[in-house]
Structures are given as structure tokens and as C-alpha cells.
């Protein structure tokens with residue numbers, strides 16, 4: 132099986148005449164279809180809403196598209212709150228799922244009317260001091276231990292810095308109720324990039340059972356249950372993608388079995404997906420500029436880890452297509468590198484690919500989430516442009532590339548400070 136890029140070589144060549152590589156490009160049509168399918172899959176739940184995790188793709192044009200599809204935003208910083216506000220998200224369109232949160236950010240989130248999601252029991256006091264307890268409030272749960280689906284360990288919540296223990300969260304609802312909160316939610320994020328239709332249903336069962344226990348012990352009936360992010364995408368071409376309709380149905384079953392009999396059938400289901408909403412619908416497009424034959428075969432491209440950090444940071448696999456050579460045999464073995472003075476700046480190691488010539492255009496797949504967003508400026512390298520492939524086939528720039536002036540902007544007035 133192979134991954135097919137959403138642009139052809141001819142399209143790429145036309146785009147590059149106007150917008151030189153490297154750039155990220157997003158597929159509007161596919162983003163919209165995927166968002167609509169998510170809403171269809173959860174249409175059985177009256178209050179369902181997706182709060183897109185802004186950190187995955189903090190780009191106004193993308194947030195606008197998702198807004199038009201009915202999504203809110205999930206923020207964890209002041210800048211993300213500001214971006215949501217500037218894009219027209221208001222009040223409870225915004226979820227503030229932060230941790231280690233400064234007082235000022237709590238206050239700003241409250242001013243916007245965002246739903247504040249408390250990461251810790253001590254944050255009750257912090258919020259009260261910073262801005263007063265809001266009427267609607269959410270608490271983040273961490274059950275500890277390992278998170279498994281049947282016999283497979285999916286992730287390790289016991290090692291994660293997020294959320295409250297069960298004892299703490301039950302106490303938190305009692306305190307919040309006493310302090311005047313009126314509407315309550317619960318949130319948990321227990322495994323990342325799950326390529327399994329079982330993750331959400333398993334998580335839902337845990338949270339639904341806890342919701343029943345919270346009601347029994349504190350008298351608090353939750354209004355919403357936030358399953359957060361964690362639905363993944365298959366980065367390697369051999370894996371089957373998740374089926375959002377199977378996932379939605381699995382959550383529905385748990386809902387009917389656990390919440391409905393407990394009198395909690397009005398609970399809204401929320402999600403905070405990032406990767407699932409965007410990753411497959413973005414490409415990093417880059418040109419081969421150098422080749423090198425030493426102890427290994429290298430192809431140097433004009434993008435580097437500054438444009439996509441996941442391979443360097445996590446050893447993550449990103450599939451690569453050489454445009455125009457989609458059907459050529461993969462009979463060469465290359466390391467595909469960027470130009471950083473950092474040996475982990477490699478988009479692929481020992482990758483089987485067709486023979487690559489200088490000037491070939493490479494598509495690096497699945498960069499639509501946690502791609503551009505994780506960019507940095509090591510070696511003084513600049514962040515690329517972001518482009519949008521519109522539904523009508525036209526291409527618009529949705530963020531210009533950085534210039535050296537941007538890079539030097541924080542040094543204005545500091546060139547001759549030391550006498």
C-alpha cells in the first residue's frame with residue numbers, strides 16, 4: 132500500500148513558480164470532509180462538539196475552516212486564546228485545557244468566557260484568586276497506572292504530569308459546587324496517536340463510570356464529558372486508518388449502557404482532536420538540492436527540522452513521495468537530510484525510494500498537525516510559508532515565510548549594547 136499525495140507534480144510545479152519551496156500546504160476539501168464525518172459519527176449526541184487543539188495547527192485560515200464546520204478551539208496558552216479571539220471564537224466556543232497555568236492566563240480565559248479546564252485541585256484556589264470561580268468549570272482526570280486496551284499497553288498516565296487523581300477530582304467537584312459553580316465537565320487524555328477504534332470507547336467507559344460515581348458521591352451531575360485528543364493517524368503506509376463511525380458507535384454504546392440508566396442521558400460529548408483533524412491533510416513540500424555519496428547515500432533538501440521537527444524529536448516516520456516518480460521502483464536507499472548542524476536533522480533514514488535527481492520535488496506526508504506548529508529557529512533557519520489548496524483547486528498563501536527581519540526583530544535596539 133502507498134500514500135497518495137493530494138497534489139501532482141504538475142500542480143506542484145505551478146505552485147512553486149509563485150511560492151518557492153519549502154512550504155506546508157493544506158487540503159481544504161479533505162479537512163472539511165473529515166470534520167463533517169466526525170460530526171456525523173457523533174450526531175447521536177445532541178450537544179456534541181469538537182474543540183480543535185490549536186497547538187496542532189495554529190493558523191487562522193485553518194481555524195476559520197474548522198469554525199465554519201462547527202468546531203470550537205482548545206487552547207493552552209495566552210497566545211492561543213488571543214488567536215481564537217481574533218478568529219471570532221467567543222465564550223464557550225473556547226476550551227482552556229492548560230496546565231502549570233499562570234494566573235494571568237486564567238484571568239484572560241475567564242474574561243473571554245472560555246470553559247476553564249482545571250489540571251489540578253490546587254488550581255481551584257488559584258482561579259478563585261485570579262478571577263473568581265466561573266459558573267462553568269471542567270476538571271482533568273488522571274487514573275494513574277498504565278492505560279491498556281485488552282492486553283496492549285497504549286500509554287502510561289502514571290508518568291504523565293496532567294490531571295487529578297480520582298480522590299482529588301471527586302473532592303474538587305464538591306469544593307467547586309460549594310463555591311458556586313453551576314455546570315461541570317470532566318476531561319481526560321490518556322493515550323496519544325492511537326491507531327485503534329477502541330481508544331475513545333475505552334476512555335469513554337472509564338469517564339462515564341466515574342461520572343456516575345461523582346453524581347452518587349457529590350450530587351454533581353456532569354453536563355459534558357471531554358474525551359480530548361488522542362485519535363491518531365497511520366503515518367506508515369501499512370496501517371489502516373481509524374474509522375470514525377466505528378469510534379462514534381463505540382462511544383454511543385458505552386453512553387447507552389452507563390450514562391442513560393444513571394439519569395445522565397443529557398450529557399454532551401466533547402472532543403479536542405488535533406492530529407486527527409489535520410495531520411493527513413498537510414504536506415511539507417521540499418526540493419532536492421544536494422546529493423552526497425560517502426558512507427551512506429544522502430539527499431539534501433531545502434527543508435529541515437525547523438519546518439518539521441517530529442522525525443528529529445521522536446524518530447517519527449513520515450512517508451515521502453518523490454513527485455512524478457510515484458510508480459517508479461523504490462530501488463535506492465537514502466537518508467533524506469536537512470541543513471542543520473545537527474545529525475538528527477533527517478526526514479528519513481535508510482528509506483527505500485526511487486532514484487532521486489537534483490531538482491526533484493518531494494512531498495513529506497502527514498504534516499498537517501504538529502508540523503509547522505513545532506517550528507523553531509535553530510541555526511537561524513526560518514519558518515516556511517503555509518499555503519491552502521482551496522476546494523476549487525486554487526492555491527492561496529495563508530502565512531508568509533519568515534524573513535531575516537522577523538528573525539532579528541527581537542534584537543531591534545540591541546546591536547550595540549555592550550560598550
Ligand SMILES: *Cc1c(COP(=O)(O)O)cnc(C)c1O
Nearest residue numbers: 184228359360361403404405406
Ligand atoms: C495536544 C492536546 C490535544 C490534541 O491532541 P492530538 O493528539 O493532536 O489529538 C488535545 N487536548 C489537549 C489538552 C492537548 O494537550
